[in-house]
Amino acid sequence: MSTVTLLGFPRIGLKRELKRALELYWRGEIDAAALADAAASLRRRHWQLARDAGADVVPVNDFSLYDHVLDHAVLFDAVPDSHRPLLDADPLAGYFALARGRQSGGHDLRALEMTKWFDTNYHYLVPELTGDQAFRLRGDKPVAQFKEARDAGFAARPVLLGPVSFLRLSKRVDGGDPLALLDRLLPCYVELLGQLKDAGAQWVQIDEPCLVLDLDAAAHDAYRRAYDALASSGPRVMLATYFGALDDNVALAASLPVDGLHVDLARAPEQLAAVLAALRPGTTLSLGVVDGRNVWRADLDRALALARRAREALGDARVQLSASCSLLHVPIDLDAETALAPLVRSWLAFARQKIEELRTVADALAGHEAAIAALAAARGVRAARLLSPLVVKPALRKRLATLPPDLGDRRSGYAERVARQNAAFALPVLPTTTIGSFPQTQAIREARANHRAGRLSDREYDAYLERETAHAVRVQEELGIDVLVHGEFERNDMVEYFGEQLDGYAFTKLGWVQSYGSRCVKPPIIYGDVARPKPMTLRWSRYAQSLTPRPMKGMLTGPVTMLNWSFVRDDQPCADTCRQIALALRDEVLDLEAAGIRVIQIDEPALREGLPLKRADWAAYLAWAVECFRLTANGVADGTQIHTHMCYSEFNDIIDAVAAMDADVVSIETSRSRMELLDAFVRFRYPNGIGPGVYDIHSPRVPSRDEMVDLLRKALAVLPTGNVWINPDCGLKTRDWPEVRAALEAMVSATQALREELAA
Numbered sequence: 001m002s003t004v005t006l007l008g009f010p011r012i013g014l015k016r017e018l019k020r021a022l023e024l025y026w027r028g029e030i031d032a033a034a035l036a037d038a039a040a041s042l043r044r045r046h047w048q049l050a051r052d053a054g055a056d057v058v059p060v061n062d063f064s065l066y067d068h069v070l071d072h073a074v075l076f077d078a079v080p081d082s083h084r085p086l087l088d089a090d091p092l093a094g095y096f097a098l099a100r101g102r103q104s105g106g107h108d109l110r111a112l113e114m115t116k117w118f119d120t121n122y123h124y125l126v127p128e129l130t131g132d133q134a135f136r137l138r139g140d141k142p143v144a145q146f147k148e149a150r151d152a153g154f155a156a157r158p159v160l161l162g163p164v165s166f167l168r169l170s171k172r173v174d175g176g177d178p179l180a181l182l183d184r185l186l187p188c189y190v191e192l193l194g195q196l197k198d199a200g201a202q203w204v205q206i207d208e209p210c211l212v213l214d215l216d217a218a219a220h221d222a223y224r225r226a227y228d229a230l231a232s233s234g235p236r237v238m239l240a241t242y243f244g245a246l247d248d249n250v251a252l253a254a255s256l257p258v259d260g261l262h263v264d265l266a267r268a269p270e271q272l273a274a275v276l277a278a279l280r281p282g283t284t285l286s287l288g289v290v291d292g293r294n295v296w297r298a299d300l301d302r303a304l305a306l307a308r309r310a311r312e313a314l315g316d317a318r319v320q321l322s323a324s325c326s327l328l329h330v331p332i333d334l335d336a337e338t339a340l341a342p343l344v345r346s347w348l349a350f351a352r353q354k355i356e357e358l359r360t361v362a363d364a365l366a367g368h369e370a371a372i373a374a375l376a377a378a379r380g381v382r383a384a385r386l387l388s389p390l391v392v393k394p395a396l397r398k399r400l401a402t403l404p405p406d407l408g409d410r411r412s413g414y415a416e417r418v419a420r421q422n423a424a425f426a427l428p429v430l431p432t433t434t435i436g437s438f439p440q441t442q443a444i445r446e447a448r449a450n451h452r453a454g455r456l457s458d459r460e461y462d463a464y465l466e467r468e469t470a471h472a473v474r475v476q477e478e479l480g481i482d483v484l485v486h487g488e489f490e491r492n493d494m495v496e497y498f499g500e501q502l503d504g505y506a507f508t509k510l511g512w513v514q515s516y517g518s519r520c521v522k523p524p525i526i527y528g529d530v531a532r533p534k535p536m537t538l539r540w541s542r543y544a545q546s547l548t549p550r551p552m553k554g555m556l557t558g559p560v561t562m563l564n565w566s567f568v569r570d571d572q573p574c575a576d577t578c579r580q581i582a583l584a585l586r587d588e589v590l591d592l593e594a595a596g597i598r599v600i601q602i603d604e605p606a607l608r609e610g611l612p613l614k615r616a617d618w619a620a621y622l623a624w625a626v627e628c629f630r631l632t633a634n635g636v637a638d639g640t641q642i643h644t645h646m647c648y649s650e651f652n653d654i655i656d657a658v659a660a661m662d663a664d665v666v667s668i669e670t671s672r673s674r675m676e677l678l679d680a681f682v683r684f685r686y687p688n689g690i691g692p693g694v695y696d697i698h699s700p701r702v703p704s705r706d707e708m709v710d711l712l713r714k715a716l717a718v719l720p721t722g723n724v725w726i727n728p729d730c731g732l733k734t735r736d737w738p739e740v741r742a743a744l745e746a747m748v749s750a751t752q753a754l755r756e757e758l759a760a
Ligand SMILES: CN1c2c(nc(N)[nH]c2=O)NC[C@@H]1CNc1ccc(C(=O)N[C@@H](CCC(=O)N[C@@H](CCC(=O)N[C@@H](CCC(=O)O)C(=O)O)C(=O)O)C(=O)O)cc1
Pocket: 121, 440, 442, 445, 446, 448, 449, 491, 492, 493, 494, 495, 496, 515, 516, 518, 519, 520, 521, 522, 565, 605, 733, 734
């Protein structure tokens, strides 16, 4: 019978128990032992859940207190010299200093850079390597977690990030090629695999998601050298590839001397034939037949058909059934969603239900009657979903089909627009602004929770939000910020808040998915045609503008980000869904403008991360993504200023698309890379306004005025002064008020210093 395995399970806990424990620990309210207990009990609960749902083998070492890439950097001692003494003295404190920075106890340590994990909304910490990097094993996390599961009676498979992917996801501080360090790193893997074998591991899962990327000859060579070196040094190796098709790398992956290969058959079912043809004799094939990136019940007939084909070619013992990738990217348990409309709920599967689906396929493959009957039931539910009147809105479809071709064009070019805007707003040189959110304090979240639970009336909640908004406006005025924001206090999240107000979207109570560290999101679920029944942000923008004579920015999440950070329907192309969202948001933009809001920011932080992993697919994606942004933004008059904001982006590859969006101002995250990310704009001679982020909002560390002056000088040396705006890297919702005040005070003071220099 085929084995059911998992590549990984969510770590945060159904009720975000890990988040709570981490934040208590960081505030000094629990000690390291209590944090370790909370983590161990979550691991135990998740192994049990996975086994009860039907997994034959559970993953271990997929658990992390903050991030699995950081865990590997620490495991191999691939950390900056600055952090090593603390890591030696107090491993947990050192670990969190790498993740979050630390400015206490005589330390001034910065956090590592954080970036997107492939095309997901999970963020990993980028290991920093030097040219003469030495690696050694530090600690024994994978072995300890294997023993923990083994001793608790679970059949467990340790998960490691593979050496080539680890290096490709790292960066060299000297600009060199991280893969040049491969030969130095491999002995650590060999030693670790030996330890796992000694501990009794039968299999180890080695993740090489980079095998689904476009790879050059040097990367192919690195893969061969790496796996030749690892061959037979430890347990049997399941080489896991995910997030797409192996395509040109299929022969490479299948030729490596490993015992098993996992392939993603949710995104790329068509690759099964090529994989079966290329597989070495004796190799086990793990079929990722259930989608680990989305929440729809699987097409179990298709999954079973794929499994049967693999079994015919390989025999039962050489076939494993799994989700396409780690289940890290989906919520834990649909059973907790008691408030979802029953029909919509019947269409969904979260992590636990996905394991049950895998069990069903495995059992059906083995001919079990009950499983075969379950397949028929699942078939009925899927068919009903695709035909449901909840899904299709004919009037909207008609509007979309008859859009005038120039709907996404501004009336005039940038030069004319900016002249009008400058005359209307009379802003100083180097105008200051922020990205939108102000601290989402515990008190605000509690008020929202109380409102949701009926303990706070609509009127009380509204009045509370008005007070918070008025306070934020006052603070910005006191600080001397030029273009203000209302603070986004009414929003639980920049995507979920809009999803809650749009037709065609469902939202969950406990559908938490980790975004980074202790931070989570509840991605809303797009199940049908999207439409806007009524204005969504007008009330708060209008109120905030009424409090100040300064320009108040309207604040919207853009269509591409709404799409990429939601669970999307799988019954129509993403481009079509995105156009529907764009039309809904366009109406919001025009309502804001009509209400006198003359600066409107449309955030698109997820536009870059949605780039397909293969370059060949980029142009098509960027074409519809830009079209959707333009459709949303460009119906306004010349005097209305459109801003967009993007964070965590590497812009070199997409600068043409950013320019084609034609926003009047784009604010970007640049401080962590010390303005390196500006290069693309400089080389392109980006013509419109640009706000390079001058301080990192992800760390509690308050930057000094001089640091910001320094960064700004770098920016002003390469950008036309008249185009430059001054802002933080991203929104301030995760910070607290004293930090925000101090940091913005320093930002305004840095700006004033530069204005004086420019005037002199
Ligand atoms: C900007 N980013 C975002 C991304 N994706 C999004 N969908 N949204 C984003 O803003 N991706 C990239 C970046 C970085 N990512 C994040 C992601 C998440 C956060 C964050 O701060 N998340 C909050 C949760 C936000 C939320 O939904 N809050 C709700 C629920 C609040 C809550 O916990 N309530 C309690 C009761 C109150 C209490 O006692 O605290 C409860 O329900 O139990 C809300 O505000 O209503 C997080 O804390 O993880 C930041 C950046």
